[in-house]
Amino acid sequence: xxxxxxxxxxxxxxxxxxxxxxxxxxxxxxxxxxxxxxxxxxxxxxxxxxxxxxxxxxxxxxxxxxxxxxxxxxxxxxxxxxxxxxxxxxxxxxxxxxxxxxxxxxxxxxxxxxxxxxxxxxxxxxxxxxxxxxxxxxxxxxxxxxxxxxxxxxxxxxxxxxxxxxxxxxxxxxxxxxxxxxxxxxxxxxxxxxxxxxxxx
Ligand SMILES: [Zn+2]
Numbered sequence: 336x337x338x339x340x341x342x343x344x345x346x347x348x349x350x351x352x353x354x355x356x357x358x359x360x361x362x363x364x365x366x367x368x369x370x371x372x373x374x375x376x377x378x379x380x381x382x383x384x385x386x387x388x389x390x391x392x393x394x395x396x397x398x399x400x401x402x403x404x405x406x407x408x409x410x411x412x413x414x415x416x417x418x419x420x421x422x423x424x425x426x427x428x429x430x431x432x433x434x435x436x437x438x439x440x441x442x443x444x445x446x447x448x449x450x451x452x453x454x455x456x457x458x459x460x461x462x463x464x465x466x467x468x469x470x471x472x473x474x475x476x477x478x479x480x481x482x483x484x485x486x487x488x489x490x491x492x493x494x495x496x497x498x499x500x501x502x503x504x505x506x507x508x509x510x511x512x513x514x515x516x517x518x519x520x521x522x523x524x525x526x527x528x529x530x531x532x533x534x535x536x
Contacts, residue, residue: 336431337465337503338375339496344427345371345420346493347477350484352412358413364489366413368421374428378468383428383447390451394423430461431470436511438464466500466507474500 344432349367351361374392377385398420403415425447433443446458462470478497484492 336462336470337474337500338372339503340465340470341371341375341420341424341427341501342368342496343371343477343481343493344423344472345369346421346481346489349416352416353484354388354520356407356412359407360411360498362384362409362413362427363416364485367420368418368492370417371424373421374424375444381448382471383445386427387425387447389422389425389447389456392418392425396422398478400450403426429456430459432460432462432467433458436514437508438469439508446486448463452471464507466504469506473515 345365345367346364348371349360349363353362359362374383374387377383387462396415400413400417403411406437414530428447431446432438432441434445435443441458441460444457445455447456449456462473464470475497478500482493482497485493487523
């Protein structure tokens, strides 16, 4: 699933706090949005492994939610929603596609790494790949009611997430073809500084 879908899910998980304790809405929504995005900060390292903990985030979220219920402060509520959204993110990645350059081909059996069991969880492909039409539709189904309910900066965040999702979904299948082009073009100015390159000239 797209990063933006995870952010929208994080906001959706936090929104009920607005009904129960409106004064804690901002820390809840901020915690949910950041927790929803956080695991994908490993995108340029060992993606869906370094910061993806489908078991440990859930194990931490349970006592954190308990603490937030017993002692609701901005800090406990933000932490609880952060951990809950991060846990849901890691679980949801297993419902999407696998780790491969063109995930719509469905050849990878790696969805998300389970550190507790020491193995990869396989993709179920309910949402076939990140940026798939159904990924965007799911985000839209969450985003529209969120946009109605929320206001202020979170309203803008929802609108921005939907806009980014729309563009990403529209170009998703062209991205792998773009990757080698970018790689070929980008290092060229650097290449001219390499000694063996200048010797040839
Ligand atoms: Zn992820």
